[in-house]
Amino acid sequence: MSFLIAEVIVDVSTYHVDRPFDYEVPTEWVNIIEMGCRVKVPFGPRNVLGFVVGLKNKTDVPSNKLKSIAQILDIEPVLTEEMLSMAKWLKNETICYEIDALQVMLPSALRAKYEKIIMMQEDKDALPEEAKAIFGKRQQANFKEFERAELLPLLKQLITNKIVKIENVVKQQGNVKEIRMVKISDKQQDISKAMEGAARAAKQRQLIEWMGRHLGEVLLPQRIYEETGASSAVLQSVIDKGAAHFIQEEVYRDPFTREVSRTQSLQLTDEQHVALKAIVGSMEEQTAKTFLLHGVTGSGKTEIYLQAIQKVLDEGKEAIMLVPEISLTPQMTERFRSRFGEMVAVMHSGLSVGEKYDEWRKIQQGKVSVVVGARSAIFAPFTNIGLIILDEEHESTYKQEDSPRYHARDVAIWRSEFYKCPVILGSATPALESFARAKKGVYSVLSLKQRALHQPLPTVFIADMREELQKGNRSMFSEQLIDAIRVRLEKKEQMVMFLNRRGYSSFVLCRDCGTVVQCPNCDISLTYHRTTEKLKCHYCGYEERVPQICPQCQSEHIRYFGTGTQKVEEEIYKLFPEARVLRMDVDTTKQKGAHEEILQAFGEGQADILLGTQMIAKGLDFPNITLVGVLSADTSLHLPDYRAAERTFQLLTQVSGRAGRHEKHGEVIIQSYTPEHYAIELAKIQDYEPFYEREMFLRRRSGYPPYYFVALVQISHEDVMMAAEYAGRAADWLRENLSNQVAIIGPTTASISRLQNRYRYQCLIKYKIEPNLIPVLQRLLAMYRAEWIKQGILMTVDLDPSTI
Ligand SMILES: Nc1ncnc2c1ncn2[C@@H]1O[C@H](COP(=O)(O)OP(=O)(O)OP(=O)(O)O)[C@@H](O)[C@H]1O
Ligand SMILES: [Zn+2]
Numbered sequence: 001m002s003f004l005i006a007e008v009i010v011d012v013s014t015y016h017v018d019r020p021f022d023y024e025v026p027t028e029w030v031n032i033i034e035m036g037c038r039v040k041v042p043f044g045p046r047n048v049l050g051f052v053v054g055l056k057n058k059t060d061v062p063s064n065k066l067k068s069i070a071q072i073l074d075i076e077p078v079l080t081e082e083m084l085s086m087a088k089w090l091k092n093e094t095i096c097y098e099i100d101a102l103q104v105m106l107p108s109a110l111r112a113k114y115e116k117i118i119m120m121q122e123d124k125d126a127l128p129e130e131a132k133a134i135f136g137k138r139q140q141a142n143f144k145e146f147e148r149a150e151l152l153p154l155l156k157q158l159i160t161n162k163i164v165k166i167e168n169v170v171k172q173q174g175n176v177k178e179i180r181m182v183k184i185s186d187k188q189q190d191i192s193k194a195m196e197g198a199a200r201a202a203k204q205r206q207l208i209e210w211m212g213r214h215l216g217e218v219l220l221p222q223r224i225y226e227e228t229g230a231s232s233a234v235l236q237s238v239i240d241k242g243a244a245h246f247i248q249e250e251v252y253r254d255p256f257t258r259e260v261s262r263t264q265s266l267q268l269t270d271e272q273h274v275a276l277k278a279i280v281g282s283m284e285e286q287t288a289k290t291f292l293l294h295g296v297t298g299s300g301k302t303e304i305y306l307q308a309i310q311k312v313l314d315e316g317k318e319a320i321m322l323v324p325e326i327s328l329t330p331q332m333t334e335r336f337r338s339r340f341g342e343m344v345a346v347m348h349s350g351l352s353v354g355e356k357y358d359e360w361r362k363i364q365q366g367k368v369s370v371v372v373g374a375r376s377a378i379f380a381p382f383t384n385i386g387l388i389i390l391d392e393e394h395e396s397t398y399k400q401e402d403s404p405r406y407h408a409r410d411v412a413i414w415r416s417e418f419y420k421c422p423v424i425l426g427s428a429t430p431a432l433e434s435f436a437r438a439k440k441g442v443y444s445v446l447s448l449k450q451r452a453l454h455q456p457l458p459t460v461f462i463a464d465m466r467e468e469l470q471k472g473n474r475s476m477f478s479e480q481l482i483d484a485i486r487v488r489l490e491k492k493e494q495m496v497m498f499l500n501r502r503g504y505s506s507f508v509l510c511r512d513c514g515t516v517v518q519c520p521n522c523d524i525s526l527t528y529h530r531t532t533e534k535l536k537c538h539y540c541g542y543e544e545r546v547p548q549i550c551p552q553c554q555s556e557h558i559r560y561f562g563t564g565t566q567k568v569e570e571e572i573y574k575l576f577p578e579a580r581v582l583r584m585d586v587d588t589t590k591q592k593g594a595h596e597e598i599l600q601a602f603g604e605g606q607a608d609i610l611l612g613t614q615m616i617a618k619g620l621d622f623p624n625i626t627l628v629g630v631l632s633a634d635t636s637l638h639l640p641d642y643r644a645a646e647r648t649f650q651l652l653t654q655v656s657g658r659a660g661r662h663e664k665h666g667e668v669i670i671q672s673y674t675p676e677h678y679a680i681e682l683a684k685i686q687d688y689e690p691f692y693e694r695e696m697f698l699r700r701r702s703g704y705p706p707y708y709f710v711a712l713v714q715i716s717h718e719d720v721m722m723a724a725e726y727a728g729r730a731a732d733w734l735r736e737n738l739s740n741q742v743a744i745i746g747p748t749t750a751s752i753s754r755l756q757n758r759y760r761y762q763c764l765i766k767y768k769i770e771p772n773l774i775p776v777l778q779r780l781l782a783m784y785r786a787e788w789i790k791q792g793i794l795m796t797v798d799l800d801p802s803t804i
């Protein structure tokens, strides 16, 4: 089919209209252009990047207004039609610009500057004369050379016939990595001819003779020098005589740093077997079913993922496996790699731009069938997906905080509907929303109530830190924890010490009675603002001065709360000079591969104690860990967030689950200033459902998700008055345009009230059903884009805020 008009989404995300624009396709490209290609188009005074999202033969734009595409950047589409329709869905689902939705699906290398290279795949004899002329002696040519010679239609043909292939080579940011190899001619006549030409050069004749015995082989020049004793000059002369030629071989940068040994499928437990059977069943039926795999820590969820993926590979399909963050990937990717070897690509934020691009290309070119990665790997350009898995599905990292503000879970379900394949959401502590959906029958629950080897869950003790203080213990370790550490050091068993840094030093706590100062109107902890020495409620705007004495017990030991890992490390050395500590936090993991090294060292028994923040809460599976200490359970409890209790419960359960996963029994000591809080009490008994029931009751009472939906509108400006004024306008406008079923809270200051010199205000929208919501918000956004933005206002809308 040939098309004359292209619909293009342009890269101008300040323009107030978000729709495709029609452009004329220049005649020489009519047969080349495809949906999903990137183009350059004139927009206003300059050329901008755009994506072709539609092709047609008619337009309403009058011909004197119709502009032409300036340049075509891809001859093979970088986005599939699936992705184009996913972008349309994302645009509506998250209220973002379509261009943002399109860009998020590509590796950043493709959003940056690049160059296109045409590489030979076949022998040059297969080329028509015009193309041969462009390549000359080289094995590759620049796209621009074909463009200049007006040979794009021919090029397209060559690509379709797999005679050449096209590569986007990123400039500056990491190129396709290549090494120079020698390809010995595969024709005896070339060898004979070269022999004749080298009549009087003995060394050359020797080399040519040797090549005659290695017809068609591709070797490193180094190898040839070693095997034959020839010098580089001799090799060059032989190449000039046509017995061989240099080629550029592409090598993928290998983000895996070490070798792994292969593993086999384990014999499944009965529970695992039942779960796997259900998943495989829905694969066979080709239905888009979402499973909630709810299994206690150490129950062998990962083994189920591995065997389900094996099934997918047997069917010749592909699988996406999401993990919450980079710190989790070393042990997880290793488990995947030892099962599936080179079939696995990894994608996470720890990779360089070039490495990410390489992994993306491996996926796009079908060189791998499994991707293990963080959130954005959900957009892996597979075209025959058989299974999508989100491990630790409750994690907030699955939600992107920038536009497009998507949740990987929603994208996973969308793609599963497209491919008619199952999704597995795995967790020991599912998000309340997910469990509620499962209870309603939207998801199917698969439960694993036992650990894989029937080991008991660890025994959990709560240490009341208020009592410790009364006993005169001012350190950050309770006596109970000190004793437990001593025993482990003697027995040469390993420990994990977890410092909860979420919500670090942002609230004020009384160390005598555990009181945290709360908002009198909202039942939510007040946030400490260092600059003004004030406590604020960012839900309703209430504020007060930081109290000097505790309002409950009049103690003077009231202050903002928090401590760093480095300080904990020092204290451990003071108490146990013989202990060997490995610290894992943002400071010790700055360097690439540092996570892996620390975990490997710990796994090899080079340390007794692994000390860290959230990074160590999940995924670790080491047989020798018998003690987990949680130094400060409370910090995340007092975050000004309706999900604070849920997050705390999840974190405590996850981190406790690191102990006693193999033969040795595990023990957990949770230190707390509020041991009677239900999130801590219920984490102690390690039972999810009682927590779920309790938390759901509270959510219903206070009108939060999953009973209500919330949407968040944030407005910022360098001038505090402007920010407040426009936030007020937004709130008024929403009140006028939304039904009175909807509660609009605000405007109030945001939890971070000033960020990068901008004052931030917000309005919270709470609703149950509001069919008008999306159109109303879109109109608000259009108003903002057309007018407010000129005043220096920035506004964002989040339909599923992970913190508010
Ligand atoms: N069927 C099985 N037979 C023997 N060992 C198993 C089996 N399934 C899992 N295991 C082992 O049990 C341990 C825990 O399993 P796994 O890490 O898969 O659990 P998980 O549910 O993913 O854990 P978590 O959510 O706590 O990270 C691992 O060491 C794993 O190798
Ligand atoms: Zn309040």
Ligand SMILES: [Zn+2]
Binding pocket: 510, 511, 512, 513, 514, 515, 550, 551, 552, 553, 554, 555
């Ligand atoms: Zn007090």
